[in-house]
Amino acid sequence: MTTDTARPVPVPGAERTATAPGTAAARLRRLLPGPAPGANGAAMYRRWWLPWLWTAPAIGCAVVFGVFPFLNTLLLSFTDAKPLGGAAGFVGLDNYTRMLGDSDFWLATRNSVLYALIVVPLMVLLPLLLAVLVEKNLPGIGFFRSAFYTPVLASSVVVGLSWQWLLADDGLVNTWLQKAHLIRSAIPFLSDSWLILLCAMGLTLWKGLGWYMVFYLAALGNVPRELHEAAAMDGAGPARRFWHITVPGVRQAMMLVGTLTGIGSLRVFTEIYMLGSSTGGPGGADRTLPFYIRDVGLDPLTGNAGYGSAVSVALFVLTLGLTLLAQRLTKEDEA
């Protein structure tokens, strides 16, 4: 397992030579004594098609299930294809004009954008605070780190089920609040469209916390300890040290987390499905863009894959815009 020694590693079966005896490569091999061939040496003995053979499945998957579906989505968005097959006709820009006048589409876009706007800042900051909390090696800290990671391991469905029961009208949260006489009647967490959206955001945050905590832990290792010690000597409190030493130290990581969670927020589906039921909130008021794409594009009976593709293109453009924006911000930050 370790490879940190420069000593030759005995390779089982190595005595059987690689190249077939008698071939040009084998003869050449015998003529080359002393140091091993240089960086390109291995290529000398490799048949030209071997790299293609070894990478073929990856290329195939990337093309067939990545690049092609994207190009196909662009094409489909100009048709009225049906999810279950049948002839698809060219409809020009109809899907796009329909989309621009579709209030449900704009509602889904608003929900997705709102999701990103609220979740991203919190997801950038909260896991960082958590990482700072578990960074110090205290007795039992390993247990806490692992425990904080468990929500990442549970599937969104399981987590959604548990939150659903916690937030139900007679669920744990409402019961406790009532017992504490903080509220009279139950808060309609799961029937009010705004509360559903907020709860889903909470669910996303709660599930992502551990993941980004681990991410930040790695970044925190690069912040020089001496800076903290020096600042503490000068009388800076924990809050000031956090803002003036920790945050600048992990700036790049924060940028990356912001980008990733931004893209992730635009992809939210399961949280809404679990908390707002399969309709996506009352009257579909909590549907996000992926939810809407599934509803309009993939419904076996009423779906229109062409229109769904047009909304998909909108989602892609939104994601791309966000990525470019993040890149720009990162560049400006570095400059």
Place this chain on the structure above:
Amino acid sequence: MTTAVEKPRRLLPRWREYGRPRELVVRYLLLLLVLGLTVGPLLWQFLASLKGTGEDVFGRNASLLPHHPTLRAYREVFEQVPVATYIRNSLLVVVLSVASQLVFSTTAGYMLSKPGWKGRKAVWVVLVASMMFPFESIMVSLFLSIRDLGLVDNLVGVWLPGFVGAINVLLMRGAFLAVPREIEDSAMLDGANEWQRFRHLYLPSAWGAIMVVVVNTFISAWDDFLWPLIVLRSENHMTLTLGLSRLQSSSFGYDQRVVMAGSVISVVPVLVLFVITQRWFYKGVSAGAVKL
């Protein structure tokens, strides 16, 4: 008497290494608070699954701890619901995904880490390009492809789009690049052919990254929801997440304790896998190989 005097003298400095007492108390209180918030809901789910029919799960009379813990719900969940079928389906997708991802991401990652063959750049570009499209923005077209292949309501259709992920290829490439050149050179001098070098030298050195691929693939395949929801139709083809979500929508017909038992069952395999691989997993992540 003397020991009582000596004890604090010996313990206090060791304690103080961790910080001032007041700071420590605050730290541990915060840790416990977050522990309650993160693990609490899952723990509550687990405790509720142990309750018998006589105990309330909800409402004013519900207690946190089950007074008469019973495994009844776990027996019921296998009898009432085809959970065994769901688990088998999920496992099938997981095993297929892990196997294909493991084989193809290591082979492709290995070749991409090797200089000196034509077309390497092009492969790289295709792989990176395929990562640019969020799944949700291509799922309509993906579904149409799966439909054309006749794989609707088929577990193979659930597995196929993820049989090897570009991100894992790039991850393995990074791990293989970190293997010192000298070791390969000496293995070559010993006459190891490419397959032998790959199998006995590169694979063992990239153990951490391999674990990351295995765990990530396992979790994403086991926990996936949207894609199985789109592809699968019939009850006996459903994966566990799908089956559980259906219990929720018909939860009035089902006993909540049973659904909670099902949830617990779905978390356990991932938890076990994580505990087993944790050591290598963190190593793989911190090796800088993962560029998330």
